[in-house]
Amino acid sequence: MPHRHVQTARCAALIGPYLSGKTTLLESLLSATGTIARKGSVRDGNTVGDSAAEAKARQMSVEVNLAGFDYMDERWHILDCPGSVELLHETQCALMACDVAVIVTEPAPDKAVLLAPLFKFLDDHGIPHLLFINKVDTLGDLRVRDVVQAFQAVSERKLVLREVPIRENGTVTGLVDLVSERAWHFNPHKASDLMPIPESIKDRENEARQEMLEAVADFDDGLLEKLLEEVRPDAAEVYEQLAKELASDLIVPVFFGSAENDNGVRRLLKALRHEGPAVTATAGRLALPEDGAVLAGVFKTYNAPHAGKLSYARVWRGTVTDGMTLGGERVSGLYRMMGHNQEKLPSAGPGEVVALGRMDKAATAELLTDKGSLGAYEGWPEVPSPVYGLCLSAENRNDEVKLTGAIQKLIEEDPSLRFEQGGESGGMVLWGQGDIHLQIAMDRLRSKYNVSVKGRPPQVPYKETIRKGTEHHARYKRQTGGHGQFADIQVAVKPLPRGSGFQFKDAVIGGAVPRNFIPAVENGIRDCMGTGPLGFPVVDFEVTLTGGQFHAVDSSEMAFKTVARQAMQEALPKCEPVLLEPILLVAIAVPNDFTARVQRLVSGRRGQILGYDARPGWNGWDEVKAYLPQAEIHDLIVELRSLSLGVGTFTWSFDRLQELTGKMADKAVEQRQSQMAAQ
Structure with missing residues (x-):
């Protein structure tokens, strides 16, 4: 391999689905370069990558971890990124800092869809990347080419196999590098040994090498001409072209090995060193x-x-x-x-x-x-829309103020969290990308900021309205020492079309209620709108002040405000109050293999399917649109990910309020009354 002198440090990101072995690969890289004397393991919780308490407790990466090593007089920085789809934004932000990404995956064709969001992001941002098929010792009867073919279905760029496996008795015991045409025998936890290419694999190696050269020649006329004339290109030319095409995100070189056994890791290191772009190229790519x-x-x-x-x-x-x-x-x-x-x-x-x-x-x-x-930065990853929320409360009431500050620090660390205080969902609601995401956040509040919290589902922001109108007369009279309190009003209450909100009209004739007291009547009515007969905010109704009486000495703004509240508390129960539930417009994105399941999921949650279409910009994905009651959305992401191998997601927006009657309405009202009684 030609040595390309690079005077500056370089950076690679390790990305891939949960359980693909990224943190183990980092340990193997650090061990192979002599940076650590002894490899740690995720199981024992002593790896460089997962040093946080939250990571050790879950045996998974929960944040991007930094590590580095010197390799052949060059400095490399490695960003070990979390694999959970709920922490994808953390990974995307780290990718903006790297020269090259290594997608780590198991040799599992049935899980290829897990790589789709990663390939999509890398290609959208032109980030050079290669694929490392880990755990090759678990390949079994599967052929590497079949695994690559399955992964090709979720990658827009051509996957180019750089190695072929050597098998003995059904087990992968080594590899052949398709550029140098040198064979290596694996030694567990040691460097591989150079060996002759076995006769049994020579035909397969020649075929795979030709496929690799043809893929590379698609972007180089000189190489294509040599192949057409059956002139054998030398290795240096092929390496140079591979480096160019990797840097331009035209191809995805594919390597394999076993991080657990330290097999294939040094070949990966050499490929990164000789073919990975320099920081100047990355700065140019990022403009x-x-x-x-x-x-x-x-x-x-x-x-x-x-x-x-x-x-x-x-x-x-x-x-x-x-x-x-x-x-x-x-x-x-x-x-x-x-x-x-x-x-x-x-x-x-x-x-x-x-x-x-x-x-x-x-x-x-x-x-x-x-x-x-x-x-x-230009083109910085967008913060994903929240899909899961929990209403938080401090276990110790004295920590409430401290809790707000601690949450703000969490959001500074992780912008994919969102905090809502005093909204319709009730209390302090932390929104994120799923249950695991929020549980990690709650653990951090406890471990880093010494604030223990409890979480419960946010309140559904039900409203209530009225079905019929009424006319009502109310009088407020109180006599104490000195001035008394007196106010008398007549009002007409009637329902309004959905979405109209609240309207107040003054139809008083002849000064029965002085002009200066009329705003107090409106304010008193508005005070009652927050809690109607069913216990929820009242919307879509009109109140007209039609008449009343006043006393020249005892009437006041406070008296008219009080009588207005009294009028509403007495009149609204007579107007057939009815519960309104919020209906959301939801767009659910999944690979099209799961579209039918999503439709059943929506139907099972009282949803109304509006139809589905191809997801814009996503090959092989659909977007299902539906109306869904907000009461049904709290754990939607949990079930959606369960039925879509973890990759399904959705966005939502408020659409309208809709009447809710029957057992569900009775239950919602009962819960509300219990909450109010407990306050």
Whole structure:
């Protein structure tokens, strides 16, 4: 392989579905490069990648973890990204900082759909990526080419097999590199041994090599000409073209191995080193501005329990030094991270991934220069819409104020969380991407901020209205020492069409109620709108003030406000109050293999299917649109992911209020009355 001198540090992201083995692969890379003396395991909770308590408890990555190593005199930074679809935004933000991504996957064709969101994001952003088929020791009777073919169905870019396996007695014991045509025998937990290509595999190797060359030649006329003339291209030319096509996101090279056994990992390392783009190429791909001598981009904010705020950033240009001014703030500490362990640095050059200490104003996605802030990256990943919410309350009431501040810090770390306070859902509601996502957030509140919380489903924002009108007379009279209180009104109440809200009309003739008291009547009525006869806010009705009486001495604004409240409390129960439930317009996105199941899911939740169509920009996906009661949406994402191998998602928006009667309405009213009695 030709050696390409790179003077700057490079960065690779490890991404892939939950349980694909990314954290184990990171341990293997660190071990193969001599960075750690002994590999940890996810099971034992002693890996560099999953050092957080929340990760250890779940045996899964819950945030992007930073690590690094020196390999053949080059510095590499690795971003180990969470695999849960609920933490996908965290992964997407990390991908904006890398030169190349390694998609790690099991050799499971039936789980190919799990890779679709990753391939889609990488291609949409032009991020170079390769595929590492992990756990090749579990391949069994499956052929690598069949696995690759299944994965090809979810990738727009051509998957190009770079190796073929050597099998002995049905077990993969080595590989042949299709460019160098050298064979390697696996040694568990050691470097592989060079070996002759077995005769039994030579035909398959020649066939696979030809397929690889033809795929590469699709983007290079010179190579294509050689193939047509049956001239054998030399390895250096093929490597050079592979590097160009990888950097341009034209192809996806495919490697395989076993991170658990350290097999195939060194071949992956060499491919990254020789074919992975440099930081200058990545800066060009991102079209980063050229303002200032120094440029760094924040891709993750982390509030360390004792060290304060850390801004994880990639240095794109120049040298960042401890104590310098960056983005208008002083860098108070410069660190290289290894999991949660920090190594203090005096400076960091182009390509380095560092943690900037105590930069309180720096935000995730922000580009910082020595001249000031340039704002956010262009094309930064959009924050996904929330699909699951929990109403939080502090177990200790004295922590309520502390809880609000702690949640704001969580959102600073993870923008895919959203906080709603005092809204229609009741109390403090934390929204996110699923139950696991919010459970992790609650664990962090407990472990990092010492605030223990309880979570319950948010309240459904039911409303109520009236079906018929009435006329009502109300009088308020109270005599105490000195001035008394007197007010008398006559009102006409009637229902309005859905969506009309509340209307107040003044039809008083002849000054029966003085002009200065009429606003007090309206305010008194509005006070009652928050809680109607059924216990919910009242909407879509009209009240007309038709007459009344006053006393020259005892009447006041307060008296007329009080009599208006009294009138509403007495009149509304006579108007056939009825419950209204919110109906949402929901768009559910799934691979089309699951469309029929989604339709059954919607029907089973009192939904009305409006139809389905191809999901825009997603090959092989559908988008099902439906009306769904908000009461049915709380755990919708849980069931949806269960029936779609974890990749289904949805967006929603309020559409209308609709009458609800029968047992469900009775139950909602009963629960509301119980809540009000308990307050």
